Amino acid sequence: MSGLFGTLNIGKSGLFSNQKVINTISHNIANAETPGYSRQRAELQTTRPYTNPSFNGSAEAGQVGTGVEVSQITRIRDTFLDYQVREELGIDGWYSGRDKFLSEIEGVFNEPSDTGLSSLISKFFGSWHELSKQSETSNARTVVVEQSKALTNELNHIYNKIGNVKKNAQDLIKQTVFDANKILDQIGQLNQGIIQVSVAKNNPNDLMDKRDLLLDELSSKFGITIDKKRFNGINVSTEGDTNANTPGGINLIQDINPDDVARLAYVSNIEPVLGADGKPVLDAAGDPTYNIEYYKNGDMTSNENRVEIKNVSLSKEKFMELDQCRVVWTDKEGNLLDSNGQTQDPTAGNPPTYPNTASMVKFTPSSGGLKGYMSVQQDVDKYVDQLNKLAKSIAYSVNAIHGQTDDAASDTCLFFVNKDNPTGAGEAEITAGNISINKEIMDNVMLIKTGKDGGGENDGTRAIEIAQLMDKLMEVQKITENTDRKSFIRDLCGGLLPPNDYGIQTINGKTSGMKVNNYFKDVVDALGVQTQQAKRVVQNQFIRLQSFEESRASVSGVLLDEEMANLVQYQHSYQANSKIIATVDELLDVVINGLKR
Structure with a gap:
């Protein structure tokens, strides 16, 4: 088409195209604060030109333009930055989960402090030292019982509290599984909707933004691999994670x-x-x-x-x-x-x-919140095992000296017992969760043996040997679930020495062992290092994530100043096209109505 009507159509195409561009700009401004929204851009292209025919078969002055059209509305997105953000979200989710629960375990241990387990161990052995000085009095014996109760109660308390930490981690695993499945269902529905829109040769930009936002959320729970398919579809799997x-x-x-x-x-x-x-x-x-x-x-x-x-x-x-x-x-x-x-x-x-x-x-993912919660459960089991080793070492060593035998079966008056034992007085399967003082001793403190059998009222030789257990080197770290008193004393403590000058047998000790208090301090130090590492990674991930998200926002985010500048530009273009239509209207009026005069 040529002539004034062709010019009219060109003005109309410019008017409509600029209107679509302004609509896109308006959509960007309206969603400037919408989470996950990607800036959209209307792509303009010339419409198919028109060739004026001539009598000699050649075009007059070449092809004539017919206007402009919007070829598509695309979203501005950088796939590489999406990949980087999701990788960092997985690591952040992993260590955020660890930091949350390791800090809670630190609070349970409450070390170092004057009321923590380390202090109670020192006070426990110190009470035996004081008892050796005044073994004839019931007051010193009562102090031993009370300090022992404080120690066993604290071991029971820490054991139960750490067990609660594990339950809390399992609750979060359950909730994460539930949320992850819901997210996957939503992504699946969006994926099918995107494919249907794309088959119709349209760009489902807003649907893809919603899908990408859900993929970001999913990647914080566990690592995912995304494969792009035709018609903007995707496959999501964990194939890239060899541990999954x-x-x-x-x-x-x-x-x-x-x-x-x-x-x-x-x-x-x-x-x-x-x-x-x-x-x-x-x-x-x-x-x-x-x-x-x-x-x-x-x-x-x-x-x-x-x-x-x-x-x-x-x-x-x-x-x-x-x-x-x-x-x-x-x-x-x-x-x-x-x-x-x-x-x-x-x-x-x-x-x-x-x-x-x-x-x-x-x-078993390699990253994400699930990885963090699962790894914390491993840590909890490790700390429970270490607490059990500590409880066994104290119970077995004290009972051995108190009963003057490494065989629990021949011990007539145990000091520490397993309160859950059906007989109510045995030390079998003793742990930090069930260690307690023999009820008979709590009811009658005079049953505490402070000296050698048949010794006088002032004989505190056995009490001093129990007090010195604090400095004995024992292979506490080698205790297992199957370790009983006999195997502990003979294999991990070097056995019982022959009676000393006071007629008391004591533990030999092993140079490859450690003191019970030092063993517990090593446990606390290891926990502190793990917690600091988790906090450090979380802080570093915050900075890294912020950097990547800022980079992604600079590409996909809406900058209001830029959008306003574009709005003014296309507003002027819209007005100019309107002026063209108005001018052609006047020219057509001259041609049509002016010929009547």
Whole structure:
């Protein structure tokens, strides 16, 4: 088309195109503070030109422009910066989780302080030293009992409080699993919507912004790998994480088969199977069997989501791994996946029950909040084990000197006992959680043995040897769950020495050992180093994340001054195109109405 009507159409195209640009600018300004919003830009291009025909077959003065159009509205996004931010979010989530719980454990230990466990250990042995000076008095004996009670109560308290820390970490794992599955479902829905819009040759910019915001949130929970597909679709998996135990070929999000994806389930209970004698049932290899309970998608609001797996054999190492992890892979319906990524069908039952041959694939990510909470559970188990070693070393060594024997079976008056022991007076399976003073001694402090058998009222020789246990070198670090008093004294303390000049046997000691107080201080120092490391990484990650997010904001963020400048520019362009239309209107009036005169 040529002539005035062609010019009119050019003005109209400019008017409409500038209006779309202004609409895009207005959308940017309106969403300047919207989280996850990416600045959008209307791409202008010339429309198809028109060639004026001529009698000799050649164009007159070449092609004639026909105006402008908006080819597409694109969002400004840097994929590399997105990758960097998500990598840093994973590390930040990992150490933020550790920092939260390690600081809580530090508060439980309350060291160094005048009321902490280290101080109570010193006061405990100090009370025995004072007793050796005035062994005939009940007052000094009462002080020993009270200091012993303070020590055992503090060990019990720390043991229980650290156990609560582990429960809190497990609660956060459960909540993270639930949230992660919800996010994955939302991403899957957005992914399908984006593909549908893109197939229609439109750009779903706002939908992609929402999807990217959810991907950022998901990456803070565990590491993810994102593969871009056609029509702006994506696949999301953990294939890049070699520690995630991702079943082969299964994605968290798929563009083609959106229902053929994996999800996470939370293991809520691992209960040992007990026989008629009350002892754990063992399999042919000697490993205990367990009934395991998990909830689909981590959703414990309904019993319909509960699934039970009966008679699963777990070695001690496998039990600890599952107990500290608590997350397993399932399909979208909540059925367990095996190591090949295949769905296992549950047998009939309400709730459904898997056969006893069921295998579970644990999810152990290398980063993210889940990694932080799982690693804290490992730390808690380690600190509980160290507390138990401390309790055993104190109980076994004091009982050995108090009873003058390394054999608990021949000890007629234990000082420290396991308060949960069915007999009420044994030291078997003593831990920091159940260590207590013999009730008979608490009821009658005169039962405390302070000297050699048959000694006089002022004989405090046995009390002084117990007091000196504080400085004895014992291999506390080598104590295990199966260590009893006999193996501890003979193998880890160098045995009992022959009676000294006062007729009292005492511990020999080993040069490769350590003092009980020093052992506990080493535990506290290691905790302090771990907490400082977590805090340092969190602080460094804050700076790194801030840097990357500022870089991403400089690319994708809305700068109001720039948008206002663009608005003024396209406003003038809109007005100029309006002027062209008005001018052509006047010219057409001259041509049409002027010919009548």
